[in-house]
Amino acid sequence: LKNDRRAERxxxxxxxxxxxxVVSPLDPKKLATHKTTLKKNIPKYLTCLSDSRIPLTNNQAERSLRHLVLKRKISFGSLTKRTADNLAVLLSVLMSLKQRHQTGFFGEYLRV
Structure with a gap:
């Protein structure tokens, strides 16, 4: 029933x-470009309706980033771009491992 409803939507x-x-001859150039892009990418914009594995909202993603935003706020951000980039990569790896329930990864890595 849920998938039928998504298909209808x-x-x-x-x-x-x-x-x-639909592009009109009277449309300004920028608007015509946006309309053309919209038409070309409709399936991409509606992926959450065509694939039931994708949630309709990004609430879970927002919640998973909340503690990172708080950490940045408490530590007054990163002092350099390099530090910010390194932190982003490290946190991305850690979040991926957490979501895949691979919590013992670093312990196993250190034993090798």
Whole structure:
């Protein structure tokens, strides 16, 4: 039932996006470009409706980043771009491991 509802919504949105993306000769150039881009990327914009594995909101992603934002706020950010880049990579790896439930990764790595 849920997938049927998503399919209905998908079709509704495709129809609306197709209507919005019609380029008129009177459209300013920037608007025409945006409409063309919209029409070309409709399937990408609606992936959350066509693939039930993708949540309809990004609430979980926002919540998973909250502690990182607080850490940055408490430590007054990063002093250099290099530090910020290193922290971003490290935290990305740690979050990926956490989401995959691979908590013992670093312990196993150190034993090798």
């Amino acid at each position: 998908y079709d509704e949105f495709v129809e609306k996006f197709m209507e919005l993306s």
